Amino acid sequence: MVERLIRSKEEWRSILPPNRYRIMFEDGTEYPCLSRVDDFWEEGTYLCYACDLPLFASEAKFHSGTGWPSFWQPISTDAVEEHEDRSFGMRRIAVSCGRCGAHLGHVFLDGPAPTGMRYCMNSASLKFVPGQK
Ligand code: FE
Numbered sequence: 001m002v003e004r005l006i007r008s009k010e011e012w013r014s015i016l017p018p019n020r021y022r023i024m025f026e027d028g029t030e031y032p033c034l035s036r037v038d039d040f041w042e043e044g045t046y047l048c049y050a051c052d053l054p055l056f057a058s059e060a061k062f063h064s065g066t067g068w069p070s071f072w073q074p075i076s077t078d079a080v081e082e083h084e085d086r087s088f089g090m091r092r093i094a095v096s097c098g099r100c101g102a103h104l105g106h107v108f109l110d111g112p113a114p115t116g117m118r119y120c121m122n123s124a125s126l127k128f129v130p131g132q133k
Contacts, residue, residue, distance in 0.1 A: 002078045005051050005100040012102075016050060023124045024050055024102035027087070027094075030122045032067025037123045039063075044130040045075070046121075051100035055079050055126065056119070062112055069126065071119040072111045080119075082107060095119060 007015075012025050022028040032038075037046070046056040046069075056071045056079075064070035074080045078098050085094035085106065095104045104125045111118030 002053065002098045007100065012050065020049055020124045023122045024104075027103050028122075030068075030124050037069045037126060037128055038067055040069070040128070042128070042130055044128055046071075047127045047129060048097040048100060048102060048104070049125055049127045050102045051097060052127070053079060053097055053099040055097065055104070056121075064111075064118060064120065066120060068105065068120050069123050070111070071121065072113075072115045072117055074119065080104065095121070097125075 009025055013021050016024065019030075023030055041058070041061070043058050045054050045058070047054055054075050057075050060071045060073045062070055062072060080098050081096050081101075082093050083096070085092045092106045095107050096102060097104060102125060105119065105121035108118045108120060109116060
């Protein structure tokens with residue numbers, strides 16, 4: 001089990017850079033290909049930028065061609081939470097951090113083997129730590 005970290009939006013706003021705050025706590029989306037870690041293949045772990053919870057391992061990262069960093073599975077089942085998102089006239093599955101609840105991106109069912117999942121993440125929500133976890 002991941003222990004919850006509860007902070008108000010005002011606290012997060014004072015802690016995070018404005019662009020990261022907007023994406024992680026106001027459900028923003030970053031423009032594709034501006035990403036810091038889209039075309040980036042070093043070995044390591046991707047943490048939640050807000051609370052440092054490990055979210056994805058570099059072994060599960062793949063080139064999706066979307067311009068957003070993409071993974072075929074999270075690092076553990078309770079690292080992320082998934083919930084229905086009906087914004088913008090679409091029906092999507094939003095993905096948030098399992099500890100602090102920050103918005104991370106969306107998951108789609110058109111990913112590669114072995115899971116067939118595509119976790120399409122905002123790079124602003126992630127913090128890369130090099131080396132093995
Ligand atoms: Fe988090």
